[in-house]
Amino acid sequence: MANPSIGGEIERLIQLLARLPGLGPRSARRAALHLIKRREQLMAPLAAALAEAAAAVKVCSVCGNVDTQDPCAICRDPARDPAILVVVEDVGDLWALERAAATRGRYHVLGGVLSPLDGIGPEDLNIATLMTRAREDGVAEVVLAMNATVEGQTTAHYITDQIAGAGAKVTRLAHGVPVGGELDYLDDGTLTAAMRSRTPF
Numbered sequence: 037m038a039n040p041s042i043g044g045e046i047e048r049l050i051q052l053l054a055r056l057p058g059l060g061p062r063s064a065r066r067a068a069l070h071l072i073k074r075r076e077q078l079m080a081p082l083a084a085a086l087a088e089a090a091a092a093v094k095v096c097s098v099c100g101n102v103d104t105q106d107p108c109a110i111c112r113d114p115a116r117d118p119a120i121l122v123v124v125e126d127v128g129d130l131w132a133l134e135r136a137a138a139t140r141g142r143y144h145v146l147g148g149v150l151s152p153l154d155g156i157g158p159e160d161l162n163i164a165t166l167m168t169r170a171r172e173d174g175v176a177e178v179v180l181a182m183n184a185t186v187e188g189q190t191t192a193h194y195i196t197d198q199i200a201g202a203g204a205k206v207t208r209l210a211h212g213v214p215v216g217g218e219l220d221y222l223d224d225g226t227l228t229a230a231m232r233s234r235t236p237f
């Protein structure tokens with residue numbers, strides 16, 4: 037709801053902030069007030085950083101990652117193992133795997149998951165380019181690092197069917213007990229998945 041006692045520019049700032057994930061109208065107003073109170077120290081540098089990032093950001097034409105160069109730093113890194121292709125739903129998942137230094141492989145960002153109810157089909161995702169990359173010489177393993185959701189697993193099954201016969205081995209992340217997790221606190225689905233995918237000790 038627009039507040040007539042607030043200037044148009046500030047109202048617009050609040051409305052734009054409210055569109056960020058995790059921020060509703062109330063927290064957007066708080067964030068706007070915080071920025072206004074710290075105009076020199078925070079608001080001006082943030083505005084400059086946003087403008088610079090908006091001008092510099094590129095989507096990698098090879099893997100779908102975001103960077104300021106195309107191809108991205110990961111695709112250009114000669115130390116990366118070209119035999120392993122890790123498929124993720126979104127850039128946030130790539131960032132999570134990179135933070136954990138979980139793989140030295142290269143990535144492929146799908147840009148979402150298959151969701152017939154939302155009208156999202158294979159042609160809406162970076163699946164065609166994945167098929168081409170999976171068939172490239174030297175790719176030995178395609179790791180499906182999808183979320184453990186219904187849509188994530190549906191997408192993984194679809195990709196597995198499409199890649200069949202390409203020569204590369206298809207693997208997926210293990211499902212089960214989280215590191216440091218206690219069995220008593222796990223939901224039934226996680227516990228069942230952990231039992232089903234048990235490994236030799």
Ligand SMILES: [Zn+2]
Nearest residue numbers: 096099108111
């Ligand atoms: Zn890339």
